Amino acid sequence: MFPGDLNVLNTLGMVVDITLVTYVIYKLITVIRGTRAVQLLKGITVILVVWLLSSLFGLRTLQWIMSQAVTYGLLAIIIIFQPELRRALEQLGRGRIFGRNITPEEENAVKTVEAILKSMKYMAKRRIGALISIENETGMNDYVETGIPMNATITSELLINIFIPNTPLHDGAVIMRNNEIAAAACYLPLSENPFISKELGTRHRAALGISEVTDAMTLIVSEETGSISVTKNGDLHRDIDEETLRAMLEKELLLTEDKNPSSLWQWGGKKDG
Known part of the structure; x- marks a missing residue:
């Protein structure tokens, strides 16, 4: 196999990888759409943006607080999003989460x-x-x-x-x-x-x-x-x-x-x- 063929395969793999991840994210958004999880996701986005800005401008105290929020945030997300996660798993088990969208x-x-x-x-x-x-x-x-x-x-x-x-x-x-x-x-x-x-x-x-x-x-x-x-x-x-x-x-x-x-x-x- 020639180096050019490897580059084509790598590029194709990256395209497939990005496409699958994008599709999964889209389906997860459709699952939580219309629920309270949407507002919680907005709050998480704000925390991440503040964390990045504090790192960029060297605001150490604020950066430390945001780092702690991100570190322990995963456990909080599991607890807060428990109904939505259960709903997503149920739909995955029924094969509906990746099925045709119902209008x-x-x-x-x-x-x-x-x-x-x-x-x-x-x-x-x-x-x-x-x-x-x-x-x-x-x-x-x-x-x-x-x-x-x-x-x-x-x-x-x-x-x-x-x-x-x-x-x-x-x-x-x-x-x-x-x-x-x-x-x-x-x-x-x-x-x-x-x-x-x-x-x-x-x-x-x-x-x-x-x-x-x-x-x-x-x-x-x-x-x-x-x-x-x-x-x-x-x-x-x-x-x-x-x-x-x-x-x-x-x-x-x-x-x-x-x-x-x-x-x-x-x-x-x-x-x-």
Whole structure:
């Protein structure tokens, strides 16, 4: 091997080394982003800058103090950053720290799915009637304006509280838009389909009605049976279990697959309409 080849290999190794270190530092920053560790890192940076300046200008007392801070700082960092370090190690163990970054929109969608599932499960178990419509590409401003504006972050507790019987907002539908509750107590158009089962009540007819005029996905909890139903594109699917509902919500909100009528309902279920 010639000396020129060694120089090329050394240069390539340095480039790879620097790239890997930069990537690791970037990933660590993404882990602590939004936590109190960011402010602590700023404090550490100030200490290091003061230490360098004191060394440069010969400020011996200040240099000694900063040296002691740096010497014992490693132990302090481990103690102070213990929650962040544990979080980073957990993500490393799950293989997530070096995986694809989740965008804020995807993170909000995941939280929305979990909030809806938790609230639907709670209300179904206690037979609390509910009607939730998720806006898609077709605007629902006309129906949002019939209700009470909220523009609130979606949580399971808020959804449950809205539909508790005899509360001001329980009668009507919740309309979700961009992973937020746009409005509650909204009025949805009733379906005029003559073939709808006579056993279905106003909530199911409203859910079918909105699915006939928009591309919204609408969830229903029956007050009589506690069963969960879903409507979209004029189709009503009844008695949906939790796993099927999760798959439907992930497809609708996380865009895990192409959203078309034939693929949306591939999980089966009891279909009317």
